[in-house]
Amino acid sequence: MSEKQETPEQRRERLRQEEGRGNPAGDMNDAANRASNGSLVDLTGSLGWKGTGILALFMVLAFIIYAVFFR
Incomplete structure (x- = not known):
């Protein structure tokens, strides 16, 4: 897939x-932490921007x- 057809997530x-x-060693550590805690970037x-805005509003x-x- 070309870069122009990629979605932002991809x-x-x-x-x-x-x-x-x-x-590789840092990536393995990141993967272990992400698996147990989740990642704000993934969330x-x-x-998307609307969901993130609603989440921020809810937190405030x-x-x-x-x-x-x-x-």
Whole structure:
């Protein structure tokens, strides 16, 4: 697939894989951490900009509610 036909997710994954080929030990450590904890990059990449905005708005509102009721 040419680079012009790639979706942003495919391009990020291709670049991540190319970077991992240069540093296999670091890539193995990253994969182990990502498998156990998840990755914010993966989350925001899968949500898109609208989903990321809604998630950020939800987090701000949750903090405000916490600050009002529990402090």
